Amino acid sequence: MIEISRENPLLFFGCGNMGRAMLDGWIAGGIDPAAFVVVDPAAQSLPANVAHFSGAAELGRKVSTALTAVKPQIFAQIAGHLESVLTDDALVLSVMAGVRVETLQAKLPGRAVVRLMPNLAAALGKSPLGLFEASDDASLQADVEKLLYPLGIAVWISDETLMDAVTALAGSGPAFVYRFIDALAKAGEAIGLDPSVAATLAKAMIDGAVDLAIGSDASPDELAQRVTSPGGTTAAGLAVLDSGLQRLLNDTLKAARDRGVELSKPD
Incomplete structure (x- = not known):
């Protein structure tokens, strides 16, 4: 013990x-x-x-x-x-x-x-x-x-x-999430919201969405589908986001993982 x-x-x-x-x-x-x-x-x-x-x-x-x-x-x-x-x-x-x-x-x-x-x-x-x-x-x-x-x-x-993959996802991951929150807030500004309002909405939305994901038996993909109505506003946004999000995140985690591999090599 x-x-x-x-x-x-x-x-x-x-x-x-x-x-x-x-x-x-x-x-x-x-x-x-x-x-x-x-x-x-x-x-x-x-x-x-x-x-x-x-x-x-x-x-x-x-x-x-x-x-x-x-x-x-x-x-x-x-x-x-x-x-x-x-x-x-x-x-x-x-x-x-x-x-x-x-x-x-x-x-x-x-x-x-x-x-x-x-x-x-x-x-x-x-x-x-x-x-x-x-x-x-x-x-x-x-x-x-x-x-x-x-x-x-x-x-x-x-x-x-x-x-090294764990480090990329769980260790470095919070920085990637913070960047995403910041990008959401700035996107809100770009469509007319006051910066402080956009930041508050982005953080509160993330907080609630994460709590729901943790407490639900449904997968994140299923939860996204529940928010999405055919032909609605969410569907329009996902059509853009899904066009490159997975590739971007794959590349992001790969870069972080590969740096961990480099750090393990003797000088």
Whole structure:
């Protein structure tokens, strides 16, 4: 069982936007802020009672659970600092896109390693959590799911090469959704709406549509059909949107996935 507490804290090795979203999600889920330690020279305005150090050498102790959330491009250069503060049997969760388990195990020998791809909705407890670990250890997976429960929904991936696809869809996906919301609002402006009205309508519409999709047994395609009357306004709009949307999204996710593959290759 993975238990984190003031005496046995979870170490954030790097705490940028993604790390901070996870930290906020755990604290919102009821975990004591004192159960977390952050090592990140750039971290600012952390929650009260979260211990903060600029470097691993300042920590003065070893930890048995760590989350590494540094930029994947620099991990190889600073992995030794993380390794120096891990117990021999530590669990390491990695949210670094493209960094393979094999690489992590080579830099952090003997430790259990789980790759994790969340998104910023972890702060609200609503993130998809793509997960992979090489040993297929059911007990470890159950413990990790319990630890991550306050952050969202865990989905285990059986083939590590698919983590790049998970990253493209679940990790990068929110940015694509935000772009779509922004584009909808600007399209509303283009047909005469005040910018603030268009933005409010776009965000409220997305919020309601997503809630309905999550709560419905019908597929998104079926729900779209329910909104669409033959020869009506929705049908006219879909005739334009459907002419290139799927191709555009295929290309978008492929580009994000391929970048993850590139990040996994040694320099």
